[in-house]
Every structure is written in C-alpha cells, then in structure tokens.
Amino acid sequence: MDTKDVATLMAGIGARAKAAAADLAFASSERKYAALESAAQAVWDRRQEILDANYMDLAYGAEKGLSAAMIDRLTLDEHRIRGIVDALKAVAAQKDPVGQVIAEWNRPNGLNIKRVRTPLGVVGVIFESRPNVTADAGALCLQAGNAVILRGGSESFHSSEAIHDCMVQGLKAAGLPPDAIQLVPTRDRAAVTEMLRMVNHIDVIVPRGGKGLVGLVQAEARVPVFAHLEGIxxxxxxxxxxxxxxxxxxxxxxxxxxxxxxxxxxxxxxxxxxxxxxxxxxxxxxxxxxxxxxxxxxxxxxxxxxxxxxxxxxxxxxxxxxxxxxxxxxxxxxxxxxxxxxxxxxxxxxxxxxxxxxxxxxxxxxxxxxxxxxxADGGEFGMGGEIGIATGKMHARGPVGAEQLTSFKYLVTGDGTIRL
CATH class of the missing domain: 3.40.309.10 (Aldehyde Dehydrogenase; Chain A, domain 2)
Incomplete structure (x- = not known):
C-alpha cells in the first residue's frame, strides 16, 4: 500500500470514528453495558478462532526473532482469553462516568454551576505485542463514550483482528455504531504516521509499547499524548x-x-x-x-x-x-x-x-x-482494565481507565440572570 492509499484509508477511518463519537457521547449506560456483555460472550464463544489467529501471530513473531518476554506478551491461551472476558465484564459493570457531576456550587450572582464528565471524543491507541489491548482499549473507550481507532503491532495482527471482530459483534448487538471501535487493517507503518497527524479526527493518542514506539509518538505527534516512555x-x-x-x-x-x-x-x-x-x-x-x-x-x-x-x-x-x-x-x-x-x-x-x-x-x-x-495495572486497581499507564502530569496519571478517558464541561444555569 503506497503512502497516498494509507492517507486515504486513515482519513476514512477518522471521519467514521468522529461520526460514531458524536452518537456515543449520549449513548445510554444500558446500551454500552449490553455491547460489552455481548462482546465478552463473543470472545468466549469464538475463543478457538482467536487461538488459531494467535498461532499465526506466534509463528510470525518467532520468524522475527522476538525475545521470550515478547513472545509471552503475545501469547494467548484459554486462561488469558478468560482474562479478556472477565475484563470486559468488569468494565461493563462499572459506573458510567459520562454525565457524572464532579462538583456543583451556587454563586451569589444567582448562577448554579456544575462540572460534569464528558467524553474526550476519538482516542487513537497504538500498541505492540499484547492482543488483549484490543479488548481493553475498546471497552474502556466505549464506556467513556469515546470512539477508538486501534493500531496493533504487526506481530499481533491476526489476534487483534479476531478480537476486534468480537467487539464489533457486541456493538451491533446493542445497536451502537460499529465504527465506534475500528482496527487499522494494515501492517504498514505509514498508518502510525498518519494517526499522529490526524488533529481533525483524533483527540488524544495513547501509545502502548516499548521505548522506541513511545519515543517516536512523543516526538512526532501533533495530537495530545497520554504515555509513559519506560517502566523503570x-x-x-x-x-x-x-x-x-x-x-x-x-x-x-x-x-x-x-x-x-x-x-x-x-x-x-x-x-x-x-x-x-x-x-x-x-x-x-x-x-x-x-x-x-x-x-x-x-x-x-x-x-x-x-x-x-x-x-x-x-x-x-x-x-x-x-x-x-x-x-x-x-x-x-x-x-x-x-x-x-x-x-x-x-x-x-x-x-x-x-x-x-x-x-x-x-x-x-x-x-x-x-x-x-x-x-501496577488498571485491572488490579479495580478499573476493570487500563488503556495504559500515564506518567505525565497533565490530565491523567497512573492507570488510565474509563474515568481518565473523559474530560469535563461546565453546565451553568440561571433564571434570566444578567451580569452587571
């Protein structure tokens, strides 16, 4: 795929994600719950499909000479698939953060002011090796009312695709837009470059991988980034x-x-x-x-x-x-x-x-x-899962769960109130 084709592909994915995010912003908690429960069931029902896809990825990883630790990160078995299912169910069971009132106060001028959680919009997730990120990131972004564009590593290509199919199955079952969770369908690294520039379509980038990937994202992204460079x-x-x-x-x-x-x-x-x-x-x-x-x-x-x-x-x-x-x-x-x-x-x-x-x-x-x-893991912190660990000091720190994938807005109510 040449650079022009990749740019066209990513522009289409971005436009569809933005449209889906507009619908998700006011999707009911019940529909998001139903989508995640249906996705969890699909992952379990189709686990042999996922394992077969993972076998292809493991063969590819071995050819590339991945280290034993990296092969471990890539490997799925029935126990780990059960972990994916449990994580999806845990996120589904969490309280919906969208619309939560963070603070409320009355002013002497007669105004009532509320600070309320609102979705970020479209989240781009770039990750390596661990195919479970497909489910974790998709679930957490959905719960927070965000659309997500997922770009998995070349080594986890088939596993991520199989899990993504289950996530889309869950969205369709709940009547939510299937474009809410999209997986970039190419190994071409030019897709990563495009994501880092998509300021009109992506609101934040979350890289999950080694120092090389995260350093590249932090150096070249025009979109805001939640990331940690290394886990020392x-x-x-x-x-x-x-x-x-x-x-x-x-x-x-x-x-x-x-x-x-x-x-x-x-x-x-x-x-x-x-x-x-x-x-x-x-x-x-x-x-x-x-x-x-x-x-x-x-x-x-x-x-x-x-x-x-x-x-x-x-x-x-x-x-x-x-x-x-x-x-x-x-x-x-x-x-x-x-x-x-x-x-x-x-x-x-x-x-x-x-x-x-x-x-x-x-x-x-x-x-x-x-x-x-x-x-140091979102699931162990009671977040159901996490999209990554943020070590910066702006917006989110530590495990980034559904609540950290929201921003806020102010709702101000008066009664014909004017400023003197």
Missing part, C-alpha cells in the same frame, strides 16, 4: 523491612512476568538490611534464573555480574535486574529521582515514618509499600 520500576528494601515479606515481594516483582511495564528493573538494598540479612534477596533472584547486574560489595555474591554504566536506569523487560546497596531511604530516593521513569516504585518497610518520607518525596505515578510493582 524500583524496589527499595529498607533497614526496617520484614525479611519474609521482602523476599516474596522482590521475587514476584521481578519474575512473575518480566515483559510487562510493572516488572521491577532495579533493586535497592539498604546497607543495614544487608548487614542484618546478608545477600538473601540477591540469592533468591539468582536461584530463580535472574541475571543480577551489580557493583561494589554485591559483586562478592557468587553468580552476580558487573553492571554496565547504563544498567541503572534501564528497562530490561527480561530476566535481568540491576541491584545496588544504598545508605538509607534518602539515598534510595536520590537514586530513583536520577534513574527512574516516574512509573512505579515500591518500598519494603515496617517503619511508618520511613514509608511516609518515601511517599512524600517521590513523584512517580504509582508508589507502593510492601507490595509488588506487578500490581
């Missing part, structure tokens, strides 16, 4: 940490799924914790098959390797972690400020004062205490 998540084991809690959390934060943005990429250990408990946290990681890159005293632990200068502040997305000894919470905070990406950081401590200091002095989108960074 830290876990700090404080001198007052409970040993068994720390061992469980560190291992889970790194190894549960290494290819997600909430996976821990750097372990900071307080010197006093190390003096008291030794290298047990490092040894646990090594036994689990994690490559531990470190420096100084920790290099004495058998099996560790010397860290390169850029290993601190690096998103590995693999069974690799950087580790460092620090002298107290303030040193940990200083390290995170220097190397972090404002995504998710965790402190392991039983000391309330230390935890409060960590929470107060760091400004990452998500801060945790005695909990795995793998919980």
């Amino acid at each position: 998540c830290h876990v700090y084991a404080d001198r007052d940490a409970d040993l068994e809690k720390a061992r469980a959390v560190v291992l889970n934060a790194k190894t549960r799924r290494t290819g997600i943005c909430g996976a821990a990429e750097c372990l900071l250990i307080d010197w006093q914790f190390y003096t008291k408990h030794g290298a047990v946290l490092i040894e646990d990681l090594l036994k689990a098959g994690v490559e531990v890159r470190t420096e100084g005293e920790l290099l004495k632990v058998p099996g560790t390797v010397r860290a390169a200068p850029d290993d601190f502040g690096r998103e590995f997305l693999d069974k690799i972690i950087a580790a460092k000894l620090v002298d107290g919470v303030d040193a940990a905070i200083a390290h995170i400020r220097r190397y972090g990406s404002s995504h998710t950081e965790a402190i392991l401590t039983e000391n309330d004062t230390t935890a409060d200091r960590f929470f107060e002095r760091l400004d990452s989108a998500i801060l945790m205490r005695n909990a795995s960074t793998q919980f």
Whole structure:
C-alpha cells in the first residue's frame, strides 16, 4: 500500500470514528453495558478462532526473532482469553462516568454551576505485542463514550483482528455504531504516521509499547499524548523491612512476568538490611534464573555480574535486574529521582515514618509499600482494565481507565440572570 492509499484509508477511518463519537457521547449506560456483555460472550464463544489467529501471530513473531518476554506478551491461551472476558465484564459493570457531576456550587450572582464528565471524543491507541489491548482499549473507550481507532503491532495482527471482530459483534448487538471501535487493517507503518497527524479526527493518542514506539509518538505527534516512555520500576528494601515479606515481594516483582511495564528493573538494598540479612534477596533472584547486574560489595555474591554504566536506569523487560546497596531511604530516593521513569516504585518497610518520607518525596505515578510493582495495572486497581499507564502530569496519571478517558464541561444555569 503506497503512502497516498494509507492517507486515504486513515482519513476514512477518522471521519467514521468522529461520526460514531458524536452518537456515543449520549449513548445510554444500558446500551454500552449490553455491547460489552455481548462482546465478552463473543470472545468466549469464538475463543478457538482467536487461538488459531494467535498461532499465526506466534509463528510470525518467532520468524522475527522476538525475545521470550515478547513472545509471552503475545501469547494467548484459554486462561488469558478468560482474562479478556472477565475484563470486559468488569468494565461493563462499572459506573458510567459520562454525565457524572464532579462538583456543583451556587454563586451569589444567582448562577448554579456544575462540572460534569464528558467524553474526550476519538482516542487513537497504538500498541505492540499484547492482543488483549484490543479488548481493553475498546471497552474502556466505549464506556467513556469515546470512539477508538486501534493500531496493533504487526506481530499481533491476526489476534487483534479476531478480537476486534468480537467487539464489533457486541456493538451491533446493542445497536451502537460499529465504527465506534475500528482496527487499522494494515501492517504498514505509514498508518502510525498518519494517526499522529490526524488533529481533525483524533483527540488524544495513547501509545502502548516499548521505548522506541513511545519515543517516536512523543516526538512526532501533533495530537495530545497520554504515555509513559519506560517502566523503570524500583524496589527499595529498607533497614526496617520484614525479611519474609521482602523476599516474596522482590521475587514476584521481578519474575512473575518480566515483559510487562510493572516488572521491577532495579533493586535497592539498604546497607543495614544487608548487614542484618546478608545477600538473601540477591540469592533468591539468582536461584530463580535472574541475571543480577551489580557493583561494589554485591559483586562478592557468587553468580552476580558487573553492571554496565547504563544498567541503572534501564528497562530490561527480561530476566535481568540491576541491584545496588544504598545508605538509607534518602539515598534510595536520590537514586530513583536520577534513574527512574516516574512509573512505579515500591518500598519494603515496617517503619511508618520511613514509608511516609518515601511517599512524600517521590513523584512517580504509582508508589507502593510492601507490595509488588506487578500490581501496577488498571485491572488490579479495580478499573476493570487500563488503556495504559500515564506518567505525565497533565490530565491523567497512573492507570488510565474509563474515568481518565473523559474530560469535563461546565453546565451553568440561571433564571434570566444578567451580569452587571
């Protein structure tokens, strides 16, 4: 497909999305609920279709030489399809954010003013590898009254298409415009370039993928962007940490799924914790098959390797972690400020004062205490799912769910009121 054809294709998709968004802005909660429930049922009924499509994508990914972590992100099985179904149902069951009154007040001049949630309009989602984003993004945008244009990665092309068919089936069953959820039907990268320029059709872009994709979007988009560049998540084991809690959390934060943005990429250990408990946290990681890159005293632990200068502040997305000894919470905070990406950081401590200091002095989108960074996920936050993790400071931060996909407007009521 040449550039002119892609531009024509995307212009048509954009125009249809904008028309669908106008209808969705006042669609009833009942119809959105029905669409998502029907889509969930379609995903389950057609799961073998989806698995067959995923098999083609896995073969394509293997040919491209995707890493084991990336293959894991791409892989669907019946358990993960059940997860997609559950996420769709969870979003359907949420309270409709559109029309919610955020604030209301009366003015001495006789005006009644309400700040009310309203849809953003058309959301463009550009993602890699994970085909479940097709359902998550479609559902959350629909619940928030937005139309969505989805551009999946080339490696998830067939899986995304199969899931998208189910989403459209749900829209039709509920009498909602099928153009409310559109999937770009080409692998051509020119489609991404077009989306970034579609200021007349798209109101916000959400990129979900690696540093290369997100960096490209942030650098070239003319449309506003909700994004995080990297998930460089830290876990700090404080001198007052409970040993068994720390061992469980560190291992889970790194190894549960290494290819997600909430996976821990750097372990900071307080010197006093190390003096008291030794290298047990490092040894646990090594036994689990994690490559531990470190420096100084920790290099004495058998099996560790010397860290390169850029290993601190690096998103590995693999069974690799950087580790460092620090002298107290303030040193940990200083390290995170220097190397972090404002995504998710965790402190392991039983000391309330230390935890409060960590929470107060760091400004990452998500801060945790005695909990795995793998919980940095909209579904785990009770949002049903999320369209991504936003680390910027404008509009949305952290998991972007249906509520974060709305803006607001002011409804002002008077009684023949005039300004003097």
